Amino acid sequence: MIVTTSISKDHFRLHFPGGVGPAYPLCTLQRKLKHYRRMARLHRHPSYQAIAIALEELTLLLDSGAEPDG
Numbered sequence: 001m002i003v004t005t006s007i008s009k010d011h012f013r014l015h016f017p018g019g020v021g022p023a024y025p026l027c028t029l030q031r032k033l034k035h036y037r038r039m040a041r042l043h044r045h046p047s048y049q050a051i052a053i054a055l056e057e058l059t060l061l062l063d064s065g066a067e068p069d070g
Contacts, residue, residue, distance in 0.1 A: 001046050003054040012058060014051060026062075033059055 004015045011023040024032060033055040040048040 001050045003047075003050040005054050005058045007058070014054065029055065029059060029062075 001017065006013050006015060007026070008023070010026050012026055012029060013023045014021040033052070036048055036052040036055055039045075040052045
């Protein structure tokens with residue numbers, strides 16, 4: 001499963017193969033990342049792992065100071 005993210009102003013959104021998820025405020029990014037890392041570790045389900053990877057990549061992108069697409 002491939003999950004991607006997008007950013008618009010002060011929100012981020014997860015994009016799944018079947019559609020787009022809700023928009024979350026950027027201030028919740030670290031909490032969501034921690035939650036999905038934990039879920040991926042506990043349940044080993046591919047969707048949790050894909051979401052955790054997408055959120056980690058988004059966090060790295062924002063920490064590097066690069067301008068996100070979107």
